[in-house]
Amino acid sequence: xxxxxxxxxxxxxxxxxxxxxxxxxxxxxxxxxxxxxxxxxxxxxxxxxxxxxxxxxxxxxxxxxxxxxxxxxxxxxxxxxxxxxxxxxxxxxxxxxxxxxxxxxxxxxxxxxxxxxxxxxxxxxxxxxxxxxxxxxxxxxxxxxxxxxxxxxxxxxxxxxxxxxxxxxxxxxxxxxxxxxxxxxxxxxxxxxxxxxxxxxxxxxxxxxxxxxxxxxxxxxxxxxxxxxxxxxxxxxxxxxxxxxxxxxxxxxxxxxxxxxxxxxxxxxxxxxxxxxxxxxxxxxxxxxxxxxxxxxxxxxxxxxxxxxxxxxxxxxxxxxxxxxxxxxxxxxxxxxxxxxxxxxxxxxxxxxxxxxxxxxxxxxxxxxxxxxxxxxxxxxxxxxxxxxxxxxxxxxxxxxxxxxxxxxxxxxxxxxxxxxxxxxxxxxxxxxxxxxxxxxxxxxxxxxxxxxxxxxxxxxxxxxxxxxxxxxxxxxxxxxxxxxxxxxxxxxxxxxxxxxxxxxxxxxxxxxxxxxxxxxxxxxxxxxxxxxxxxxxxxxxxxxxxxxxxxxxxxxxxxxxxxxxxxxxxxxxxxxxxxxxxxxxxxxxxxxxxxxxxxxxxxxxxxxxxxxxxxxxxxxxxxxxxxxxxxxxxxxxxxxxxxxxxxxxxxx
Numbered sequence: 001x002x003x004x005x006x007x008x009x010x011x012x013x014x015x016x017x018x019x020x021x022x023x024x025x026x027x028x029x030x031x032x033x034x035x036x037x038x039x040x041x042x043x044x045x046x047x048x049x050x051x052x053x054x055x056x057x058x059x060x061x062x063x064x065x066x067x068x069x070x071x072x073x074x075x076x077x078x079x080x081x082x083x084x085x086x087x088x089x090x091x092x093x094x095x096x097x098x099x100x101x102x103x104x105x106x107x108x109x110x111x112x113x114x115x116x117x118x119x120x121x122x123x124x125x126x127x128x129x130x131x132x133x134x135x136x137x138x139x140x141x142x143x144x145x146x147x148x149x150x151x152x153x154x155x156x157x158x159x160x161x162x163x164x165x166x167x168x169x170x171x172x173x174x175x176x177x178x179x180x181x182x183x184x185x186x187x188x189x190x191x192x193x194x195x196x197x198x199x200x201x202x203x204x205x206x207x208x209x210x211x212x213x214x215x216x217x218x219x220x221x222x223x224x225x226x227x228x229x230x231x232x233x234x235x236x237x238x239x240x241x242x243x244x245x246x247x248x249x250x251x252x253x254x255x256x257x258x259x260x261x262x263x264x265x266x267x268x269x270x271x272x273x274x275x276x277x278x279x280x281x282x283x284x285x286x287x288x289x290x291x292x293x294x295x296x297x298x299x300x301x302x303x304x305x306x307x308x309x310x311x312x313x314x315x316x317x318x319x320x321x322x323x324x325x326x327x328x329x330x331x332x333x334x335x336x337x338x339x340x341x342x343x344x345x346x347x348x349x350x351x352x353x354x355x356x357x358x359x360x361x362x363x364x365x366x367x368x369x370x371x372x373x374x375x376x377x378x379x380x381x382x383x384x385x386x387x388x389x390x391x392x393x394x395x396x397x398x399x400x401x402x403x404x405x406x407x408x409x410x411x412x413x414x415x416x417x418x419x420x421x422x423x424x425x426x427x428x429x430x431x432x433x434x435x436x437x438x439x440x441x442x443x444x445x446x447x448x449x450x451x452x453x454x455x456x457x458x459x460x461x462x463x464x465x466x467x468x469x470x471x472x473x474x475x476x477x478x479x480x481x482x483x484x485x486x487x488x489x490x491x492x493x494x495x496x497x498x499x500x501x502x503x504x505x506x507x508x509x510x511x512x513x514x515x516x517x518x519x520x521x522x523x524x525x526x527x528x529x530x531x532x533x534x535x536x537x538x539x540x541x542x543x544x545x546x547x548x549x550x551x552x553x554x555x556x557x558x559x560x561x562x563x564x565x566x567x568x569x570x571x572x573x574x575x576x577x578x579x580x581x582x583x584x585x586x587x588x589x590x591x592x593x594x595x596x597x598x599x600x601x602x603x604x605x606x607x608x609x610x611x612x613x614x615x616x617x618x619x620x621x622x623x624x625x626x627x628x629x630x631x632x633x634x635x636x637x638x639x640x641x642x643x644x645x646x647x648x649x650x651x652x653x
Contacts, residue, residue, distance in 0.1 A: 347410075
């Protein structure tokens with residue numbers, strides 16, 4: 001019997017052990033599958049391209065900018081199959097890149113639709129007939145000052161440049177630089193051009209560069225329109241029969257000016273621009289000049305001057321003193337439709353394939369530009385040389401992976417390092433979105449601007465209250481935009497402008513609100529314009545409640561009780577007029593000697609200003625014939641002679 005009981009117990013124990021093992025195996029299998037799935041999902045979240053990986057961990061912020069431009073800032077990781085290079089780009093060899101290891105990255109991305117409403121242009125601060133250095137923010141200001149009506153939506157740094165100023169004409173860009181069809185520099189090399197016309201192949205790069213055989217002479221009419229163009233056959237050389245030459249001064253390697261003297265013959269005609277708008281002698285065979293002809297006398301040419309010398313009768317008929325002209329080379333061939341061009345570095349992606357020979361194996365801050373298959377332009381800045389804050393920078397394989405993840409089928413490297421900068425205009429304010437590795441905005445030679453020309457719209461605050469704002473909105477000039485309906489957005493609410501008016505209610509008192517303008521085009525698309533404004537609701541009207549005087553034998557102690565919760569007035573520190581005297585009081589209280597104003601108050605008034613956020617300073621002067629007046633015993637005794645005088649006056653009257 002005992003044996004049987006023991007056998008039964010052992011049998012139950014054995015069965016329980018088996019079931020526990022089975023349970024453990026099930027749990028292990030579940031955990032294996034779970035962590036396996038986590039691994040799969042983590043790996044699947046990364047973009048693999050060009051032997052590199054890119055993984056987005058967090059979208060830090062997103063900004064919907066005017067005309068469909070979008071900004072995104074992300075916190076992510078990259079890894080590369082390359083090894084043996086400095087991991088953080090700081091030049092040390094202690095921390096080498098580990099192939100396959102993820103490194104932190106902060107990436108700013110601009111996505112610019114290919115359209116006719118928004119334009120990408122190259123810009124440089126060309127002053128004093130030289131290339132000059134300024135920040136991207138300074139380049140934006142220079143562009144907007146010279147292009148009234150145009151506004152910058154966003155910007156990045158552009159081409160590599162002569163940063164040390166060692167060139168004959170210092171601080172030039174390395175490659176071609178053109179803006180709105182003005183070819184300021186046409187040195188052939190690597191460059192990208194922008195058609196800005198809404199086509200799919202909106203960015204042109206990695207193509208053969210061709211320049212016009214001859215420099216072009218353009219002649220303007222009084223309205224600033226080009227009415228005729230001619231070939232310039234010679235540069236700083238005597239023109240032959242029927243030919244035309246241009247003469248301009250050059251700089252030597254020590255930056256000393258080498259004046260130019262035109263070839264003189266009686267049959268030639270001379271047209272000298274003595275004070276050019278711009279005269280850039282980039283080198284002996286690349287010049288840009290624009291200005292008004294001021295003389296027909298041959299002369300030695302210095303800085304900011306150039307001359308046309310011609311034996312061409314047609315040109316002689318077109319030119320004279322007072323005529324505005326322009327001289328420049330132009331790009332033709334693949335870049336003929338690109339009127340905005342900047343130089344660039346290595347090709348990162350071409351026809352959807354990575355360029356593994358880009359030769360940028362070291363990590364560094366990078367600026368890169370590319371194009372998606374639908375024509376949308378992608379501009380990107382990857383921060384670097386700041387590994388302590390999760391900014392390692394990227395090599396060319398990581399650049400390719402990041403650009404590929406955003407759909408780019410071609411991509412080109414721009415100037416990087418301390419130059420890498422991205423700026424956006426957010427609610428009317430220019431903000432640097434990345435962290436420049438120099439610790440400040442670097443002065444650059446040039447940049448790429450995303451610009452647009454807003455319609456001209458007059459917006460006025462028509463009616464203001466403590467809880468509502470009414471705007472009058474009038475379209476003055478559509479500036480080429482297809483505008484069907486205007487809208488105003490305020491406090492997250494988008495409202496249509498009807499009969500030139502729009503009202504927002506339910507607002508907070510004494511609060512500033514940002515508002516933006518939109519329009520809907522004929523195709524039903526809603527477009528945000530660049531203009532952004534701010535307007536405050538009204539403050540509460542200040543109210544005088546009570547004036548109280550307490551006097552003794554020597555003083556009047558005066559207190560004003562008032563209600564001014566929004567501090568709309570100067571009532572707490574204004575003038576109080578007593579008889580023919582005035583004195584200031586603070587926080588509604590003052591104490592004044594009777595010897596200064598008189599022992600009896602015959603006239604009392606308070607004077608102050610108030611402004612309710614409507615821009616109007618209202619002056620208030622209020623007499624106080626009635627007030628609460630408290631006298632001590634000795635003050636009452638002092639007033640007895642005044643009472644007697646008043647009685648006598650009344651009797652005689």
